[in-house]
Amino acid sequence: MRINLGIIGCGSIAGHFANDIKYTKHCRLYAVGSRSQKRAKGFAKNHNAACAYSSYHQLLADPAVDAVYVATPHPFHMQNTLDAIAAGKAVLCEKPFAVNAAQAAEMIRTAKKKKVFLMEAMWTRFFPAMIAVREWLDEKAIGHVLSIRADFCAAFNKGPKHRINDPKLGGGALLDVGIYVVSFASMVKSAQPKKISSSVHMTKTGVDDQAALLFDYQDGTTAQLGCSSRHSIPAQGWIYGTKGTICIHENFYHPNKITLCRDGKKEITRNFRHRGLGFRYEADFFAKCVLDGKTDNDIISHEETLAIMKTTDKIRKQWKLKYPFE
Ligand SMILES: NC(=O)c1ccc[n+]([C@@H]2O[C@H](COP(=O)([O-])OP(=O)(O)OC[C@H]3O[C@@H](n4cnc5c(N)ncnc54)[C@H](OP(=O)(O)O)[C@@H]3O)[C@@H](O)[C@H]2O)c1
Numbered sequence: 001m002r003i004n005l006g007i008i009g010c011g012s013i014a015g016h017f018a019n020d021i022k023y024t025k026h027c028r029l030y031a032v033g034s035r036s037q038k039r040a041k042g043f044a045k046n047h048n049a050a051c052a053y054s055s056y057h058q059l060l061a062d063p064a065v066d067a068v069y070v071a072t073p074h075p076f077h078m079q080n081t082l083d084a085i086a087a088g089k090a091v092l093c094e095k096p097f098a099v100n101a102a103q104a105a106e107m108i109r110t111a112k113k114k115k116v117f118l119m120e121a122m123w124t125r126f127f128p129a130m131i132a133v134r135e136w137l138d139e140k141a142i143g144h145v146l147s148i149r150a151d152f153c154a155a156f157n158k159g160p161k162h163r164i165n166d167p168k169l170g171g172g173a174l175l176d177v178g179i180y181v182v183s184f185a186s187m188v189k190s191a192q193p194k195k196i197s198s199s200v201h202m203t204k205t206g207v208d209d210q211a212a213l214l215f216d217y218q219d220g221t222t223a224q225l226g227c228s229s230r231h232s233i234p235a236q237g238w239i240y241g242t243k244g245t246i247c248i249h250e251n252f253y254h255p256n257k258i259t260l261c262r263d264g265k266k267e268i269t270r271n272f273r274h275r276g277l278g279f280r281y282e283a284d285f286f287a288k289c290v291l292d293g294k295t296d297n298d299i300i301s302h303e304e305t306l307a308i309m310k311t312t313d314k315i316r317k318q319w320k321l322k323y324p325f326e
Helices: 012-023 037-046 056-061 074-086 101-114 128-138 173-189 279-291 302-319
Strands: 003-008 027-033 051-053 067-070 090-094 118-121 145-153 195-202 208-216 222-228 237-241 244-248 257-262 265-271
Touching: 003 012, 003 056, 003 279, 012 027, 012 037, 012 279, 027 037, 027 056, 027 279, 037 051, 051 056, 056 074, 067 074, 067 279, 074 090, 074 101, 090 279, 101 118, 101 302, 118 279, 128 173, 128 244, 128 257, 145 173, 173 208, 173 222, 173 237, 173 302, 195 302, 208 302
Parallel strands: 003 027, 003 067, 027 051, 067 090, 090 118, 145 222
Antiparallel strands: 145 237, 195 208, 208 222, 237 244, 244 257, 257 265
16 A cells, blocks of 8 residues: 655755655655746656646645655744645654744644644654664663764755755754754653753854754763764764663664674674665655554654754753744
């Protein structure tokens, strides 16, 4: 069984996601919606979508669309999602799910009320390598977790008008790439930090482009996390426990290789191969949930998505970073 998927916004990540649809078991790329007819047509042709719509509303009005993937810049995630829910379509919404917790709460509340499936597109969670990491954690392969480290620092090299630097488009490294390290820590701990310390560097346009985050948890665990849009370092994730360590090799946010060490010795390295970039895992999981009539999921639940947004709100508050539309 396959669902008919529509894509809202024919930008960069939408193209990568659409490329991977052919590797899924449960999705068919049926329609694309763009603010521009030309872009919609070109995108539909490149990715074999049956319908190209010159507005998001036209796509949502098509009864054959079962679900949509929202791939617009973050400030539009809430309205695009609310419009899709109003049209009765299930929604897979790109990360960050919203700009702040208030928006996320509104999206979740509306989905629950309408009994429509809604999920954050945190693709990292669905990779077989990350599922294997969660299995190691569940079976206490490294004992109790003491500390977490992760970095997502990637030089964007873009001008002030690019969305990463533009406050009107929800710019900043935290919501774009930092969200992965915050989400990684949340996955490992199944909790949010009780104390957050941070250092930040801001751009001339008024958004963050480099930050160091230190999380303290209720049980004494710490997390050291880094994000940047102005320089690159290997994007690895590390989990240190009482009996060993787990390394998620670069790039940890779409992982292919993981290593478990115990007593200081390398015990197991697992390599994972797949076709495409790996969007098929979240896409198939999402589609299966839709086919099964679910309203929430237990890999990135509504509750956790909202808790993560509350954490990023707290971090931005420390930096006094408020977007013009907030
Ligand atoms: N999962 C991942 O690995 C990943 C990677 C990169 C980005 N993302 C997320 O995906 C979202 C989109 O990022 P992107 O890099 O694909 O951005 P992008 O290349 O700028 O594309 C965004 C698209 O959104 C639509 N849009 C609607 N209103 C817009 C406006 N006022 N200004 C600009 N675009 C507007 C446009 O499509 P039309 O003109 O066709 O309507 C545009 O092409 C972001 O939230 C980002 O965090 C996720």
